[in-house]
Amino acid sequence: xxxxxxxxxxxxxxxxxxxxxxxxxxxxxxxxxxxxxxxxxxxxxxxxxxxxxxxxxxxxxxxxxxxxxxxxxxxxxxxxxxxxxxxxxxxxxxxxxxxxxxxxxxxxxxxxxxxxxxxxxxxxxxxxxxxxxxxxxxxxxxxxxxxxxxxxxxxxxxxxxxxxxxxxxxxxxxxxxxxxxxxxxxxxxxxxxxxxxxxxxxxxxxxxxxxxxxxxxxxxxxxxxxxxxxxxxxxxxxxxxxxxxxxxxxxxxxxxxxxxxxxxxxxxxxxxxxxxxxxxxxxxxxxxxxxxxxxxxxxxxxxxxxxxxxxxxxxxxxxxxxxxxxxxxxxxxxxxxxxx
Amino acid sequence: xxxxxxxxxxxxxxxxxxxxxxxxxxxxxxxxxxxxxxxxxxxxxxxxxxxxxxxxxxxxxxxxxxxxxxxxxxxxxxxxxxxxxxxxxxxxxxxxxxxxxxxxxxxxxxxxxxxxxxxxxxxxxxxxxxxxxxxxxxxxxxxxxxxxxxxxxxxxxxxxxxxxxxxxxxxxxxxxxxxxxxxxxxxxxxxxxxxxxxxxxxxxxxxxxxxxxxxxxxxxxxxxxxxxxxxxxxxxxxxxxxxxxxxxxxxxxxxxxxxxxxxxxxxxxxxxxxxxxxxxxxxxxxxxxxxxxxxxxxxxxxxxxxxx
Numbered sequence: 001x002x003x004x005x006x007x008x009x010x011x012x013x014x015x016x017x018x019x020x021x022x023x024x025x026x027x028x029x030x031x032x033x034x035x036x037x038x039x040x041x042x043x044x045x046x047x048x049x050x051x052x053x054x055x056x057x058x059x060x061x062x063x064x065x066x067x068x069x070x071x072x073x074x075x076x077x078x079x080x081x082x083x084x085x086x087x088x089x090x091x092x093x094x095x096x097x098x099x100x101x102x103x104x105x106x107x108x109x110x111x112x113x114x115x116x117x118x119x120x121x122x123x124x125x126x127x128x129x130x131x132x133x134x135x136x137x138x139x140x141x142x143x144x145x146x147x148x149x150x151x152x153x154x155x156x157x158x159x160x161x162x163x164x165x166x167x168x169x170x171x172x173x174x175x176x177x178x179x180x181x182x183x184x185x186x187x188x189x190x191x192x193x194x195x196x197x198x199x200x201x202x203x204x205x206x207x208x209x210x211x212x213x214x215x216x217x218x219x220x221x222x223x224x225x226x227x228x229x230x231x232x233x234x235x236x237x238x239x240x241x242x243x244x245x246x247x248x249x250x251x252x253x254x255x256x257x258x259x260x261x262x263x264x265x266x267x268x269x270x271x272x273x274x275x276x277x278x279x280x281x282x283x284x285x286x287x288x289x290x291x292x293x294x295x296x297x298x299x300x301x302x303x304x305x306x307x308x309x310x311x312x313x314x315x316x317x318x319x320x321x322x323x324x325x326x327x328x329x330x331x332x333x334x335x336x337x338x339x340x
Numbered sequence: 341x342x343x344x345x346x347x348x349x350x351x352x353x354x355x356x357x358x359x360x361x362x363x364x365x366x367x368x369x370x371x372x373x374x375x376x377x378x379x380x381x382x383x384x385x386x387x388x389x390x391x392x393x394x395x396x397x398x399x400x401x402x403x404x405x406x407x408x409x410x411x412x413x414x415x416x417x418x419x420x421x422x423x424x425x426x427x428x429x430x431x432x433x434x435x436x437x438x439x440x441x442x443x444x445x446x447x448x449x450x451x452x453x454x455x456x457x458x459x460x461x462x463x464x465x466x467x468x469x470x471x472x473x474x475x476x477x478x479x480x481x482x483x484x485x486x487x488x489x490x491x492x493x494x495x496x497x498x499x500x501x502x503x504x505x506x507x508x509x510x511x512x513x514x515x516x517x518x519x520x521x522x523x524x525x526x527x528x529x530x531x532x533x534x535x536x537x538x539x540x541x542x543x544x545x546x547x548x549x550x551x552x553x554x555x556x557x558x559x560x561x562x563x564x565x566x567x568x569x570x571x572x573x574x575x576x577x578x579x580x581x582x583x584x585x586x587x588x589x590x591x592x593x594x595x596x597x598x599x600x601x602x603x604x605x606x607x608x609x610x611x612x613x614x615x616x617x618x619x620x621x622x623x624x625x626x627x628x629x630x631x632x633x634x635x636x637x638x639x640x641x642x643x644x645x646x647x648x
Binding site for chain 2: 043044156157186187188189190191194195213214215216217219220222239240243253254255257258259260267268269270271274275
């Protein structure tokens with residue numbers, strides 16, 4: 001059997017605004033292997049969460065075209081009754097905000113039990129409780145027996161996020177989608193949660209889709225990285241390649257806009273312009289061209305495609321060949337020091 | 341001359357209970373914090389959520405009642421509610437540009453609000469002043485009649501900045517000014533704040549939990565834990581020579597941008613984590629509070645355990 005767990009083929013997720021449909025995820029193809037962390041990076045509005053929600057079948061009114069093949073079966077547009085057999089079982093999701101993802105009126109134990117009972121109808125109650133307490137222990141919640149009967153408001157943000165992770169892994173999913181799992185958390189807790197996710201992945205051998213805008217988290221966690229801009233994948237590569245040899249102008253701009261802890265920059269790079277809204281997305285040509293106006297029109301392709309420039313490293317549009325930063329000299333030095 | 345001096349600041353919130361709703365206990369959000377800020381510098385206040393950094397900022401701003409201690413601004417004592425003319429020298433920029441601007445007010449009214457409180461300007465002068473401010477923060481002067489929802493996150497944060505600098509303040513308190521923004525927009529706002537600082541000779545109190553941003557922006561940094569300071573020093577001292585185990589842990593927790601260091605980082609973090617849990621009782625007292633700060637060098641103070 002092949003190693004591929006999830007294969008997304010030409011996925012297009014569109015939302016209706018007024019009378020027309022606009023694609024938030026446009027013609028995206030990717031695959032996730034077993035025991036692999038695929039990070040999806042991009043600014044807000046780039047379509048990364050829309051992609052995750054499409055895979056989970058959580059969009060209510062979106063038009064989904066293309067194929068989402070999970071373990072050999074196309075799950076795109078599956079009715080929710082059938083989808084529920086996968087969801088929370090083989091396919092699970094960790095949500096961004098631990099403060100709102102839990103039911104405030106339900107004890108922690110019961111919330112985890114919900115996920116368990118749905119997919120294990122024959123498990124006796126006592127056994128389920130034991131299992132849940134084990135699970136809480138696994139996500140390193142102190143005094144799990146006590147927490148079992150507590151309500152979400154009695155726990156801190158980091159603890160709540162652990163509970164959400166416990167719910168997600170209750171049925172030992174084969175594919176785990178984590179949508180900004182640590183964005184709402186402090187750095188020390190973030191480090192703990194990432195360690196925890198890493199351990200779980202190694203234990204269960206699951207595939208993980210990690211959605212984040214934090215490139216530090218990506219560098220720490222991911223095996224492969226897909227960079228999204230305006231609904232499209234603009235670059236995809238393994239993590240070392242992406243950080244050492246980024247090619248697409250958007251990837252390079254993103255990397256030079258983060259303040260680094262061990263590198264003194266006086267000025268951060270600012271990406272020109274703003275992320276276009278869904279309605280105003282350029283549907284033709286290179287979608288990033290409006291944000292690098294100093295690059296000549298002729299550098300862009302008419303219908304930009306992903307080019308494989310080295311094995312496993314894909315870049316969209318030819319403009320990367322001609323790209324330079326407007327403040328190039330200074331930037332080049334920064335770039336060199338960042339790499340050395 | 342010291343611009344801001346905070347001396348043994350205490351902010352306690354009462355917990356009420358019982359039949360008569362009497363005060364039964366208190367939460368010590370800030371418990372004995374002292375620091376000084378010199379004119380023109382950027383001072384970083386770092387800590388996790390619940391460490392008291394925002395409460396400290398709000399106390400300086402006069403938004404919280406002070407339980408004990410003193411706050412001096414240019415050698416004048418600030419007490420809540422008094423010294424209105426000094427208050428206009430201190431302004432604040434809030435964390436969330438989506439909720440800190442009134443959605444029903446036009447940009448003109450938002451930015452002119454502090455002007456209307458302190459300066460008597462005619463309608464025409466006011467409009468001119470607001471347009472100048474908008475230009476200064478890089479927005480088009482025509483946008484005075486727009487509403488906040490017509491702007492992007494970075495632009496909204498600029499409107500917040502324009503409002504904060506309207507009265508030509510000396511000190512600006514920034515409470516997580518870029519935490520709600522995307523990295524690219526964050527870079528834009530940070531660069532702009534640095535330029536503005538030079539141009540208007542501003543002093544910043546920068547409150548954040550993001551050490552990357554803090555290192556980029558700040559000259560001196562104070563680290564808070566559980567309502568108290570655990571360490572204070574220059575940027576170099578904090579990042580290159582952290583002395584307190586909590587600071588060490590915080591610095592170790594920053595994700596590294598180089599994927600090749602991943603394994604080392606993991607091991608190092610594990611090591612620091614063990615050190616933290618093993619020596620927690622040495623560095624903190626029975627209640628989990630930090631000890632008094634002791635000077636290590638002229639600029640570096642650390643809450644090291646009391647010996648003997």
